[in-house]
Amino acid sequence: xxxxxxxxxxxxxxxxxxxxxxxxxxxxxxxxxxxxxxxxxxxxxxxxxxxxxxxxxxxxxxxxxxxxxxxxxxxxxxxxxxxxxxxxxxxxxxxxxxxxxxxxxxxxxxxxxxxxxxxxxxxxxxxxxxxxxxxxxxxxxxxxxxxxxxxxxxxxxxxxxxxxxxxxxxxxxxxxxxxxxxxxxxxxxxxxxxxxxxxxxxxxxxxxxxxxxxxxxxxxxxxxxxxxxxxxxxxxxxxxxxxxxxxxxxxxxxxxxxxxxxxxxxxxxxxxxxxxxxxxxxxxxxxxxxxxxxxxxxxxxxxxxxxxxxxxxxxxxxxxxxxxxxxxxxxxxxxxxxxxxxxxxxxxxxxxxxxxxxxxxxxxxxxxxxxxxxxxxxxxxxxxxxxxxxxxxxxxxxxxxxxxxxxxxxxxxxxxxxxxxxxxxxxxxx
Amino acid sequence: xxxxxxxxxxxxxxxxxxxxxxxxxxxxxxxxxxxxxxxxxxxxxxxxxxxxxxxxxxxxxxxxxxxxxxxxxxxxxxxxxxxxxxxxxxxxxxxxxxxxxxxxxxxxxxxxxxxxxxxxxxxxxxxxxxxxxxxxxxxxxxxxxxxxxxxxxxxxxxxxxxxxxxxxxxxxxxxxxxxxxxxxxxxxxxxxxxxxxxxxxxxxxxxxxxxxxxxxxxxxxxxxxxxxxxxxxxxxxxxxxxxxxxxxxxxxxxxxxxxxxxxxxxxxxxxxxxxxxxxxxxxxxxxxxxxxxxxxxxxxxxxxxxxxxxxxxxxxxxxxxxxxxxxxxxxxxxxxxxxxxxxxxxxxxxxxxxxxxxxxxxxxxxxxxxxxxxxxxxxxxxxxxxxxxxxxxxxxx
Numbered sequence: 001x002x003x004x005x006x007x008x009x010x011x012x013x014x015x016x017x018x019x020x021x022x023x024x025x026x027x028x029x030x031x032x033x034x035x036x037x038x039x040x041x042x043x044x045x046x047x048x049x050x051x052x053x054x055x056x057x058x059x060x061x062x063x064x065x066x067x068x069x070x071x072x073x074x075x076x077x078x079x080x081x082x083x084x085x086x087x088x089x090x091x092x093x094x095x096x097x098x099x100x101x102x103x104x105x106x107x108x109x110x111x112x113x114x115x116x117x118x119x120x121x122x123x124x125x126x127x128x129x130x131x132x133x134x135x136x137x138x139x140x141x142x143x144x145x146x147x148x149x150x151x152x153x154x155x156x157x158x159x160x161x162x163x164x165x166x167x168x169x170x171x172x173x174x175x176x177x178x179x180x181x182x183x184x185x186x187x188x189x190x191x192x193x194x195x196x197x198x199x200x201x202x203x204x205x206x207x208x209x210x211x212x213x214x215x216x217x218x219x220x221x222x223x224x225x226x227x228x229x230x231x232x233x234x235x236x237x238x239x240x241x242x243x244x245x246x247x248x249x250x251x252x253x254x255x256x257x258x259x260x261x262x263x264x265x266x267x268x269x270x271x272x273x274x275x276x277x278x279x280x281x282x283x284x285x286x287x288x289x290x291x292x293x294x295x296x297x298x299x300x301x302x303x304x305x306x307x308x309x310x311x312x313x314x315x316x317x318x319x320x321x322x323x324x325x326x327x328x329x330x331x332x333x334x335x336x337x338x339x340x341x342x343x344x345x346x347x348x349x350x351x352x353x354x355x356x357x358x359x360x361x362x363x364x365x366x367x368x369x370x371x372x373x374x375x376x377x378x379x380x381x382x383x384x385x386x387x388x389x390x391x392x393x394x395x396x397x398x399x400x401x402x403x404x405x406x407x408x409x410x411x412x413x414x415x416x417x418x419x420x421x422x423x424x425x426x427x428x429x430x
Numbered sequence: 431x432x433x434x435x436x437x438x439x440x441x442x443x444x445x446x447x448x449x450x451x452x453x454x455x456x457x458x459x460x461x462x463x464x465x466x467x468x469x470x471x472x473x474x475x476x477x478x479x480x481x482x483x484x485x486x487x488x489x490x491x492x493x494x495x496x497x498x499x500x501x502x503x504x505x506x507x508x509x510x511x512x513x514x515x516x517x518x519x520x521x522x523x524x525x526x527x528x529x530x531x532x533x534x535x536x537x538x539x540x541x542x543x544x545x546x547x548x549x550x551x552x553x554x555x556x557x558x559x560x561x562x563x564x565x566x567x568x569x570x571x572x573x574x575x576x577x578x579x580x581x582x583x584x585x586x587x588x589x590x591x592x593x594x595x596x597x598x599x600x601x602x603x604x605x606x607x608x609x610x611x612x613x614x615x616x617x618x619x620x621x622x623x624x625x626x627x628x629x630x631x632x633x634x635x636x637x638x639x640x641x642x643x644x645x646x647x648x649x650x651x652x653x654x655x656x657x658x659x660x661x662x663x664x665x666x667x668x669x670x671x672x673x674x675x676x677x678x679x680x681x682x683x684x685x686x687x688x689x690x691x692x693x694x695x696x697x698x699x700x701x702x703x704x705x706x707x708x709x710x711x712x713x714x715x716x717x718x719x720x721x722x723x724x725x726x727x728x729x730x731x732x733x734x735x736x737x738x739x740x741x742x743x744x745x746x747x748x749x750x751x752x753x754x755x756x757x758x759x760x761x762x763x764x765x766x767x768x769x770x771x772x773x774x775x776x777x778x779x780x781x782x783x784x785x786x787x788x789x790x791x792x793x794x795x796x797x798x799x800x801x802x803x804x805x806x807x808x809x810x811x812x813x814x815x816x817x818x819x820x821x822x823x824x825x826x827x
């Protein structure tokens with residue numbers, strides 16, 4: 001009995017274990033397409049929807065950004081004109097502020113400052129973005145003093161000030177140029193200066209630039225066709241205090257009062273979608289997917305009943321954009337990041353907030369040179385959700401980060417939507 | 431009642447095992463793709479080893495075919511059976527292999543007073559586990575190719591929860607009645623998954639497609655049986671059942687419900703002790719599967735027969751070690767299945783064997799069985815299989 005008392009629980013547990021261990025973990029499987037029950041073999045269909053089948057409406061907005069907040073500066077001379085396209089001219093305008101009122105130095109172990117000092121010279125340095133720079137042959141970059149007041153945040157090629165209340169034209173389009181302060185020459189393949197462009201300013205020039213009433217400088221290009229993209233202007237000056245004429249003190253001056261002006265504006269081409277550029281152009285679409293799709297491949301030539309889009313298994317959905325050639329003057333010189341984002345509250349128009357990214361891709365610049373391969377944005381998850389939603393969804397196509405690329409992407413105005421889906425197969429009992 | 435009290439602590443757990451464990455039917459054959467599935471038999475290892483003796487063995491036996499078989503049980507008894515199958519199939523010249531582990535039966539009996547006994551059992555009835563796979567290559571308009579891996583699968587089956595009672599009229603005759611509650615579910619799915627080659631598109635962006643439907647089963651049937659033992663050397667049993675209606679209720683709003691009239695069955699078995707250590711047993715039966723009209727002309731009534739020997743002339747450490755040998759034949763009721771090339775009547779034939787060991791002074795019995803069989807017939811599908819069965823029976827005292 002004692003033995004049974006100790007043994008019985010073990011037997012009970014053994015029974016339970018027997019029962020739980022004996023669980024099915026594999027099913028008999030046959031292989032072969034001909035063994036599939038009739039009518040249940042999956043069939044996948046590929047269809048190409050044209051814009052009129054899924055785009056309810058479209059519009060476009062731009063002007064979200066400008067040259068002042070672009071994050072880069074541009075200098076161009078007849079760029080793109082040799083290709084029989086528009087010829088881009090661009091000048092960089094900079095106003096340096098923040099010159100010190102005094103200079104500090106150490107004398108006999110004591111820190112001293114002197115408000116009486118003069119600059120003996122300076123180096124004007126700008127970083128060069130090599131990926132966004134094109135130089136056909138030697139090009140000379142000249143620094144001029146500007147001879148007219150201007151507003152950095154609103155200046156354009158034709159207007160020194162362009163605000164709602166006041167519009168002041170340049171006496172000379174592109175910036176009224178005064179005295180030539182310095183110049184430097186760039187040649188293709190120049191590795192000496194690496195990623196910086198440097199101008200040497202003499203004493204007279206830098207002392208003039210440091211005056212409070214100085215209107216600023218303009219950087220222009222002459223010589224061969226060129227486009228040079230610059231950023232981060234800074235002045236590295238040398239100051240000589242009057243009380244210590246044997247001492248040279250380095251003074252660094254930075255500025256954020258810089259912009260560029262250019263002409264012409266990117267041409268508008270009817271029937272195309274323009275994305276990105278200096279104004280962060282964005283086309284906006286209102287999507288409404290069809291309720292039904294073909295029940296067989298259109299390429300087969302068979303006639304068959306349509307099926308509801310929400311009943312099929314959507315395997316892949318791709319938005320196809322056909323690139324259109326962009327004139328060299330406005331063509332991207334490096335890859336453009338395209339994003340398709342939801343537009344929240346589309347009734348707000350250009351002010352509508354943007355939602356999450358639906359799809360995105362980095363598009364090589366050569367796609368916009370003519371004859372480029374289509375750009376395909378995968379929107380499978382979006383279409384799977386939209387297929388069950390009767391309310392249209394609004395999407396915007398952007399080049400991100402917006403305004404950071406002078407080049408524009410351009411596509412044919414009629415995007416297409418490719419759907420790959422598997423027809424519904426409902427198993428039944430006998 | 432003393433026996434029931436001793437089991438009272440574990441009874442709830444055991445009943446939970448019976449109720450909440452998945453359907454006892456589990457994959458064991460491609461014939462599961464025919465009709466309502468592969469008909470399975472909830473037999474323990476002793477019955478298997480003697481040629482699938484469903485009823486007719488002497489004394490108390492735990493048989494789901496004959497509710498009267500448990501009459502006269504002296505102590506609470508619990509038996510669980512574990513089964514391992516390994517099969518190789520041939521379908522039109524193509525070979526497929528598989529192996530599964532499952533439990534075909536769990537059975538508990540409780541004596542009440544001297545003559546009554548109640549029982550609860552859970553065993554498989556229909557195995558509906560099967561799958562077909564294929565690979566295809568799709569050419570897209572853009573020139574890419576997608577490799578599609580297709581599969582259609584069915585997972586599930588029908589099991590029966592049997593609640594019964596038996597009464598020993600005297601020392602020779604016993605009767606029994608049971609209600610069979612059919613339970614289970616089946617999920618069928620059609621899937622297409624895409625495998626993208628390294629150089630082509632269609633990788634993470636190409637989503638699979640899956641369509642599935644699920645049904646739950648329910649139904650009630652009844653069984654009745656008689657056991658007659660005019661002497662210690664002879665035992666005869668007869669039992670029958672009515673299947674009732676098996677209802678398949680869809681778990682979605684699109685699939686259709688189904689109902690199937692399960693067959694009536696009639697079985698008989700007998701055993702006799704020809705010598706002190708040799709027992710001979712035979713049994714046979716009929717099931718009226720042709721009544722399942724929804725399956726069309728491809729469904730037939732079936733017969734089965736089997737028998738075997740049990741010899742307990744061997745002892746180890748003073749304990750008898752019964753050895754068993756048997757053979758059986760059973761027709762399969764469904765002649766058409768989902769595989770396009772598979773149709774035609776088929777039957778099972780098998781040689782069986784086994785042995786038993788008494789443990790803990792007889793408080794537990796461990797039986798082991800083995801079966802080597804073949805399923806074939808007019809169909810293009812044939813299978814050879816090995817089966818190993820293990821049963822553990824525990825007696826409360």
